[in-house]
Amino acid sequence: MCLHRGMxxxxxxxxxxxxxxxxxxxxxxxxxxxxxxxxxxxxxYGGEEGFKKKGQTLLPxxxxxxxxxxxxxxxxxxxxxxxxxxxDFKFYLDYYTKQSADGIELRGPQRWRVKANWKxxxxxxxxxxxxxxxxxxxxxxxxxxxxxxAEKRKDGTTYWAGNGGGTTYKLPEGGLEERLRYVGxxxxxIARMKEQWTQEQLDVVGKDGFMISAASxxxxxxxxxxxxxxxxxxxxxxxxxxIRVWQPISENETEVLSWFAVDKNAPEEYKALxxxxxxxxxxxxxxxxxxxxxxx
Numbered sequence: 118m119c120l121h122r123g124m125x126x127x128x129x130x131x132x133x134x135x136x137x138x139x140x141x142x143x144x145x146x147x148x149x150x151x152x153x154x155x156x157x158x159x160x161x162y163g164g165e166e167g168f169k170k171k172g173q174t175l176l177p178x179x180x181x182x183x184x185x186x187x188x189x190x191x192x193x194x195x196x197x198x199x200x201x202x203x204x205d206f207k208f209y210l211d212y213y214t215k216q217s218a219d220g221i222e223l224r225g226p227q228r229w230r231v232k233a234n235w236k237x238x239x240x241x242x243x244x245x246x247x248x249x250x251x252x253x254x255x256x257x258x259x260x261x262x263x264x265x266x267a268e269k270r271k272d273g274t275t276y277w278a279g280n281g282g283g284t285t286y287k288l289p290e291g292g293l294e295e296r297l298r299y300v301g302x303x304x305x306x307i308a309r310m311k312e313q314w315t316q317e318q319l320d321v322v323g324k325d326g327f328m329i330s331a332a333s334x335x336x337x338x339x340x341x342x343x344x345x346x347x348x349x350x351x352x353x354x355x356x357x358x359x360i361r362v363w364q365p366i367s368e369n370e371t372e373v374l375s376w377f378a379v380d381k382n383a384p385e386e387y388k389a390l391x392x393x394x395x396x397x398x399x400x401x402x403x404x405x406x407x408x409x410x411x412x413x
Contacts, residue, residue: 143156151173179191204278226362231371231413232370241409242283242333242339261345261346273330343399375401
């Protein structure tokens with residue numbers, strides 16, 4: 118992982134999972150760090166006399182905190198508190214991770230490597246709207262998206278808030294519900310968003326007419342929110358959210374870890390179609406992903 122003096126994302130909370138497993142040796146640990154599984158304990162170590170399994174635990178991270186179910190760690194015991202590090206970016210982070218009281222669930226990660234420096238991807242997601250009409254021309258031509266056309270993108274805005282920044286799309290005229298329906302959200306999800314988001318957050322969509330899109334949180338965590346046409350022959354769109362970490366391998370190679378994120382309380386049909394939208398666009402074989410990676 119790429120560490121920062123402040124915080125960085127580790128993973129989503131494990132929810133009901135009781136333990137996790139180290140893939141290298143197969144040791145397994147409970148959520149509280151206790152060692153509970155040690156393959157060939159007797160044969161390899163001579164049992165408890167050779168190596169005591171009982172009482173062994175993982176070392177705690179020097180600094181650990183959570184926000185909306187995301188776990189952030191820092192190796193610096195004197196790191197600033199997470200909420201101070203996030204700063205005003207919390208305002209935008211809620212759009213991706215707080216669409217209902219129960220938060221998000223994740224699928225993934227998908228992993229792949231890119232022959233490029235990690236900062237190129239992080240910068241792209243932080244606010245490079247200029248590349249979209251050129252790099253993603255084919256996506257526009259086949260009609261997968263309503264929004265990447267140049268005349269739409271130039272009406273959007275970029276923002277920088279604390280340690281994060283990103284892009285927005287300009288939505289057509291209408292009220293809050295109309296604009297969220299235009300993006301593809303069903304009424305039951307809209308009702309929960311209205312309960313969770315502050316009035317200022319609701320006003321960005323309903324009053325000002327902007328919807329958040331891509332963003333990056335310093336140094337190497339990025340988000341995507343978009344709404345392609347999923348079903349062939351239909352003009353209806355379906356939104357998806359993706360979270361990714363840019364993991365440096367060297368100065369000219371990066372490992373991408375990409376998760377699909379969706380509101381836990383979303384309808385099952387919506388979840389399935391949203392996942393399809395993610396795979397079409399920003400999964401390892403997604404059309405947007407291939408366009409970007411070829412240039413990087």
